Amino acid sequence: MRNTLTDEALMLSVRDGDVGQLGVLFERYHGMLFDFFCRMLGNRTAADDLVQDVFFRILKYRKTYRDDSHFTTWMFHIARNARFDHFKKHRAEVLFPEEGFDLPGRGPFPSQQFEKEQETVMLQRAMQKLPDEKRELLILARYKELKYEQIADLLGVDVGTVKVRVHRAVKELREIFLKLSGEKASCNVKKSETSLRII
């Protein structure tokens, strides 16, 4: 039977000792957290470990959950701390592949489809090149659908600041995306010039 209790009610039960209720919250949010960590780190194994770490920390710090806390904001607060600790521990690791996200080889497909997929790859690379805090902000605002008020609470700033930062992040993402697309286009021109010379 589907549990209809709110996240906050479930977390209050967990806080008061009914830790089994965390299973319901795990079912609701493990996918969201996994996607968040994948988009931040580009590494599925690390994302898997971090999701487990977040739920472990929720248990460990359950008594600090306040009656008036919004559960997802509190959970993302823990998730950000888990990611910072992971970053400190694995500073030397390059998580995103340098030339990653090239699409796997496959049969012929319409050129329009190909162009669209190339654009997606370029956009993923542009996201990787964004500074960490801007990438995180865009992921939270765009993919996790957190309200600006929640993000402001999470980052400890006011809502106006969040809006300004999101605006700047989208602008910077666009600039990087255009730059990468330009490089790709000039690279393709060079390739075709070379092949013409060979012919």
Added chain:
Amino acid sequence: MQCEEVRNQFTDYLSESLAEPVRSEIQQHLIACESCRNEAQDLKDIWARLDSIPAETPDTAGMRARFNVMLDAYRQGMDHAPVSTWWGSVNSWIAGFWPKQPALQFALTATLVLIAVVAGRHYPTVVPPPAPVTQGAGIEVTQLRQEVRDMSQMVALALMQQQSASERLKGVSWSNQIEQPDTEILNALLDALMHDDNTNVRLAAVDALKKFGERQIVRKGVLQALQKKDAPLVQVALIDYVVERQDKESVDTLRQISQDADVNENVRKHAEWGLENLR
């Protein structure tokens, strides 16, 4: 509305969360101001394109299993939580100083052992042992080596039992540093090869076992792993392993794999290749 004011509202404009009458005012401004209109269009375009990056799907079954193990362990811990005593307080006070990471624990223990040895040499007891100095030093060095080896093994074993796949990977790599591992380490590596739910850990275990391929227990374990239908990557690595070691005992198993229609086609072909190279 001025351009500055309009641009301050762009974030809400992107997420379509503007309320009336601000929304209409901004639309009016965008019709009249080309510069703002272009910027709004550019931002909206990239915002919409972000939809094309697909979400990552987790391995829900695996994650749920790990979560349940963690939750059960936590519940057991709650049930057996000791009543706080002065002895418990002293213990937890000491635990606060003790590092949590196995590598640091190892380093600290090794340092303490070294300090003890140096201190022991500088402050001899009232009745010194009559053994010759050179022989005594030799014995101490041998004992120290043995202790370091035992600790390396302990660290490797502790890491291989961790919940986190990356910690287990570290444990497998750590075992590579041990020259003469005992059966416990080999069993842990074979256990990782057979039962670890992470493919990378199983692959690392295959590599780590290569060094000890002449040991009977390893040969048997690898053959068992080869008979188990594992992920294609692991099966290919195991076939390479037996070919590299020219392990003739695995010929029958390779033949079975090469003829088994249920096995991945690439693995079947690799098994045929293995058979040719084992003859």
